Amino acid sequence: MKKVIIVLVLTAMVQVASAMPPMHGGGFRGGFYPRTTVVVGGGFYNPYFSPFGFYYGAPYGYPYAAAPYQPTKLDMQVADIRNDYADKIESVKLDKSLTGKERRAQIRTFKQERDQAVLDARRNYYKS
Known part of the structure; x- marks a missing residue:
């Protein structure tokens, strides 16, 4: 009870x-209406x-x-590319057999590959 x-x-x-x-600054100012x-x-x-x-x-x-909003075919392709590379980057981050310098270099190359793959997908989408 x-x-x-x-x-x-x-x-x-x-x-x-x-x-x-709420009282802001000790009082009401122009444009402020209490809720x-x-x-x-x-x-x-x-x-x-x-x-x-x-x-x-x-x-x-x-x-x-x-x-x-209905995603277009291009939006779905770009999302798939980004998800694939995010998975690759995460697996490199968790790989402790590489040194820190090697991990950073691998992540950098994956990001460049990802950006290039997205750019290629956009070019091919608008060409066809």
């Missing part, structure tokens, strides 16, 4: 503390934002959230 009361008291304290508007949060029935209601995911009649992110 004590634990339940402690949890309720802590929850109430957090809600009261989060409902207070008030009103506690209603144990839940939060913010008068500036809709609790239903709609803002002025449109879903959040409108119109950008209407159509998700």
Whole structure:
């Protein structure tokens, strides 16, 4: 029973503390509007934002959230190239049989090869 009361008291304290508007620099300045949060029935209601995911009649992110981005074939090729070289670079970093100088040189060559492979993929994509 004590634990339940402690949890309720802590929850109430957090809600009261989060409902207070922040004071920056000792007062309000031009362009700063305090964000008030009103506690209603144990839940939060913010008068500036809709609790239903709609803002002025449109879903959040409108119109950008209407159509998700479809990656092109080139985007997928570039991502595959980058993932392959990231795996190679990570395996070189973990290879303790090489000296530090050799590891750095190998990583440098892999990065150059990766950049060249990405450039070639872009050139070949736009040629065809």
